[in-house]
Amino acid sequence: MEAEHHQEASNAIGSLGSLYVKVMTDEQMELLRQQISVYATICEQLVEMHKAVTTQQDLAGLRLGNLYCDSLMACSGHKITARQRWTPTPLQLQILERIFDEGNGTPSKQKIKEITIELGQHGQISETNVYNWFQNRRARSKRKQLAPASNVEPEAETEVESPREKKIRAENVQVIQPFENSSSPHRIKDMYIHSPDLGFEQLMSKIEVAGCYSSYFL
């Protein structure tokens, strides 16, 4: 049980430089691509359906997790307050990410205000939140290049060392996938926009198909 380590791979890949590589055939790659695409579409549509269904029956404020503290929370007896610190809703996050991707820099004071107002449509938020978010976002996206694994594995690994002991991190991915203006999330949107009214049953069947494919990878 030994693993083939290809040292020269680091040069080929460049600064990313991982010594371990996985190999996929075009076939597998295509399959993957299909599957992800299917899932992405399904998820988006399901979300829309869910929204549509829930919107008609619930009142705006209910969405906040205030209701859940009824049974389970009551007995334990700690505070009912939600979170102390702000947490962006998915929708807010999406908008923020978009702005960040195109914004190219630190949003001005005025920008912040606008953004805050816009995001206010989707949940409680303050300018400080937005400000902090951009601060952190920028700082952390910058720290991505700092960890190109030092896989100079010596033969010292005598035990049943398995290469799976790897770190995976979003920052690393961003290196290979600098989604700037080009690889925007618009693709996904477009996808489900183009297929307007899929029946629920159709979605279900697609899920089955997708699940079938994915079983290989899971």
Added chain:
Amino acid sequence: MEAEHHQEASNAIGSLGSLYVKVMTDEQMELLRQQISVYATICEQLVEMHKAVTTQQDLAGLRLGNLYCDSLMACSGHKITARQRWTPTPLQLQILERIFDEGNGTPSKQKIKEITIELGQHGQISETNVYNWFQNRRARSKRKQLAPASNVEPEAETEVESPREKKIRAENVQVIQPFENSSSPHRIKDMYIHSPDLGFEQLMSKIEVAGCYSSYFL
């Protein structure tokens, strides 16, 4: 029946060789795996939520919650993909502890780099790992001092640095934790029980993440 990990895929390099292959780093591979898994899970849950919403209107949350897990999860057979996280080897841990005790309360960037290189001799590690370790180490070592509130321990012994002695009283934890149950394989089930809408938000955030990653492949 065991979940097949593809950790040995690197072996394939030798045999498949250099014909036409797609090369992925472990990070990419793992990311992919995660993403697919996320989508799969999201889809299932969304479907269930949809069903619940369209079917219910009668506080059947609890009942449904249990039902989902039993049927769907068991049926599909895949779990939320585990993210593989770095685990320090005993040797690394020993070194880290030593450095920590040495009083270098400030593991500056440069230090981190050095430490990482040193630890790299004993196993896979990245600067981020080291960084996180010190962050956590410091934070929890501090919290430990504040924790013994309910602990009427007469033996005013010097605080122990032993990594096996890091127990925190359940009472204290309760105070800190708002409503979240600690993590467990039943996370999904609990989510439903607590609040379907909360679950929805979490799903949304996951979708956003997944979608973001997948944009590269679509």
Added chain:
DNA sequence: CACCTATGAATGAATG
């Protein structure tokens, strides 16, 4: 297997 704890990692906010 179910449950729990220790701990790696993510992130909003604070500080310099």
Added chain:
DNA sequence: CATTCATTCATAGGTG
């Protein structure tokens, strides 16, 4: 901006 803190999430591993 760069760093650090505080809190929370999520998982590996241990135990009954």
